[in-house]
Amino acid sequence: MSRRLLLVISAALACFGAACGGGSTPPPPPPTGGFTLASLKGNYAFSMTGQDLNLNFKQRIGSFIADGKGNITQAIEDVDTGGTFNNGAVFSGTYTIQSNGKGQIVLNSAVGGGLIFSFVMSAAAPAGQGFLIETDPNAFETASGSFTQQDITSFAQPFQSASYVFDFSGLSSGTAGALPLSIVGEFTTNTGGNITGGLMDINDGNQPAPSGPVAIGLGQYQLDATNSATFGRGTATFAGLSFVFYTVDNTHAKFLEVDGAGLTLGDALLQSAVIPQNTAQWNGGNFAYLVAGAGLSGPLANASAFQTGNGNLSNIVSTDDNAGTITQTSSGLTGTYAIDSANAGTGRGTLTINVNGQANPFTAVFYLISQTQGVMQDTSNGVIADGSLAAQAALNGTNFAFNLSGQNLSAGFEEDYVAQYSTSNTGQFNGVADFTQLGSSGSQFIFPNIPVNVTASFPASGKSAFQAVTGNTPSTTLKFDAYPTTQGVLLISTQNTRVTVGIVSAQP
Amino acid sequence: MKLGVCSVTLMCAALLANCLCVRSAEAQQANSAAAAYDVRREAILQGTVVRFTSHSDAAPFGAHVVLQTAAGEVDVELGSAHLLASKNFSLNPGDAVKITGETVALGNGTQFVARVVQKGDQTIAVRSVRGFPIRPLTKPAGGAL
Numbered sequence: 001m002s003r004r005l006l007l008v009i010s011a012a013l014a015c016f017g018a019a020c021g022g023g024s025t026p027p028p029p030p031p032t033g034g035f036t037l038a039s040l041k042g043n044y045a046f047s048m049t050g051q052d053l054n055l056n057f058k059q060r061i062g063s064f065i066a067d068g069k070g071n072i073t074q075a076i077e078d079v080d081t082g083g084t085f086n087n088g089a090v091f092s093g094t095y096t097i098q099s100n101g102k103g104q105i106v107l108n109s110a111v112g113g114g115l116i117f118s119f120v121m122s123a124a125a126p127a128g129q130g131f132l133i134e135t136d137p138n139a140f141e142t143a144s145g146s147f148t149q150q151d152i153t154s155f156a157q158p159f160q161s162a163s164y165v166f167d168f169s170g171l172s173s174g175t176a177g178a179l180p181l182s183i184v185g186e187f188t189t190n191t192g193g194n195i196t197g198g199l200m201d202i203n204d205g206n207q208p209a210p211s212g213p214v215a216i217g218l219g220q221y222q223l224d225a226t227n228s229a230t231f232g233r234g235t236a237t238f239a240g241l242s243f244v245f246y247t248v249d250n251t252h253a254k255f256l257e258v259d260g261a262g263l264t265l266g267d268a269l270l271q272s273a274v275i276p277q278n279t280a281q282w283n284g285g286n287f288a289y290l291v292a293g294a295g296l297s298g299p300l301a302n303a304s305a306f307q308t309g310n311g312n313l314s315n316i317v318s319t320d321d322n323a324g325t326i327t328q329t330s331s332g333l334t335g336t337y338a339i340d341s342a343n344a345g346t347g348r349g350t351l352t353i354n355v356n357g358q359a360n361p362f363t364a365v366f367y368l369i370s371q372t373q374g375v376m377q378d379t380s381n382g383v384i385a386d387g388s389l390a391a392q393a394a395l396n397g398t399n400f401a402f403n404l405s406g407q408n409l410s411a412g413f414e415e416d417y418v419a420q421y422s423t424s425n426t427g428q429f430n431g432v433a434d435f436t437q438l439g440s441s442g443s444q445f446i447f448p449n450i451p452v453n454v455t456a457s458f459p460a461s462g463k464s465a466f467q468a469v470t471g472n473t474p475s476t477t478l479k480f481d482a483y484p485t486t487q488g489v490l491l492i493s494t495q496n497t498r499v500t501v502g503i504v505s506a507q508p
Numbered sequence: 509m510k511l512g513v514c515s516v517t518l519m520c521a522a523l524l525a526n527c528l529c530v531r532s533a534e535a536q537q538a539n540s541a542a543a544a545y546d547v548r549r550e551a552i553l554q555g556t557v558v559r560f561t562s563h564s565d566a567a568p569f570g571a572h573v574v575l576q577t578a579a580g581e582v583d584v585e586l587g588s589a590h591l592l593a594s595k596n597f598s599l600n601p602g603d604a605v606k607i608t609g610e611t612v613a614l615g616n617g618t619q620f621v622a623r624v625v626q627k628g629d630q631t632i633a634v635r636s637v638r639g640f641p642i643r644p645l646t647k648p649a650g651g652a653l
Contacts, residue, residue: 055590177642205640296639297568324567325615382544409569
């Protein structure tokens, strides 16, 4: 699984689940897989997005060190709670992990307080990564995100002399309140701590329209003198924006905006040295994208699969979840795309999908990381959303990890899942999930080790169906359209009670 | 920024809603852009509150108020109930209110959505001019873990 896969969930506003609780819950199937405590060993960077019971938008980014024996020897995080920052909080703790890769991290702060995360690993150390959700019963908040093993040899020099593509999303702080915000683009760094320039597109709910391409001038990045050597922590400024970042390796860093004007979080990934300069240079093929964000009625998500060639899109299939209004389209769609030759070399392009009889098309801007993947910002009329674009490929395997995050529309709050299932399990249930949801009654529900039954297939192109049925009482059925890509399978809810997106990844 | 607010009469708003309804029934909505907000289509509703719901159990799921207007009852979606609460803004039966918003296509039907709500001398923007629901930006005293 590529690290790019992990970007999608953090871009989503969203969540999960229906009413749960009460009744008996059967045991999940015996864990299947080869994970052990040693599968989580070394330094890991993590990032998460969520909300609390006061609907404060909450984002956290940090690093933890696992000893491979059940101990988190050190951890640090930076947290943005609705524009109030708590930077550099330090923890230590413990973790458990089952053979299926699902586990729990418990962090305790020396000054009081702590955090609990449920996680599922999609790959083990020394290239470990996975998904995590916050399941702390005392926090009254929920969040979802990812973690990726850090290369500590990159901590002293986090960026190459190269370009990085980024996707930052969250909220824009305004006088009336908060509105959705998406920033995608690319910047170029050198090894002397400078950001030498770049290009970005901003879609800010506090502005009258998407920005179009905006030049990034000179900026800087610096190592954190106290925490860079241990955790890979640093700071960066460009285009009037300020960030804390955590180095994954010198091809990837996680960013949290800390200037207060925008409350964004995201990743920056090394851009291929060979990037299409014009439309003809982008290889044709089957691609899919998933974006999530907000529109007129609240949260929304949109996904499509298509074939590219000579600037035209063909064989387009699409799924749209507009605050619970689901539209699944397999015909009547036409589209075009173009690489931005006026900004040649940046990887910037535009894409339009038209619908017969519909006045407003789907429009988007994207920045290619390589010939087969990129980030995307939805610039459609009345929409602010972003996510990932990737070449399609079948996902094969026996054991799978997945993460779901979104908004339970009927509850009005976020829900998050991490889960694992195995096609070798043949009983009533083939997997297990931890999930959490906030409740409109001012309560938080945490459901650990709930059996689930997943039915899914992941073809090489187009979309398919993904369904997960929980085994608690009352049971919840979760239905998605699945768009397989080289970066994992992108999931978008097809039920009118939620706006939920997710990712499925094969485990080794 | 071009605001271009169109203050039309309630009668016009009702006619506009009917037109939108016909259009939405004819058009296929394959993406969320179909339901975009446009301040040039805005109308003003005036009436008294029949009932207020902080969270609808059907889409759109935000806060709703049912207004008794001269043309009958109108259901208005207000966006985030938490924003209203954060501004200490309440709506109770019998309150006289003035709402600026517009009827938009939603699913297979239409919905009047509010951008600005006024009660007495209290005026609250619940949506941006692009139609995005505004959410509260509560800043707690001191950062939390």
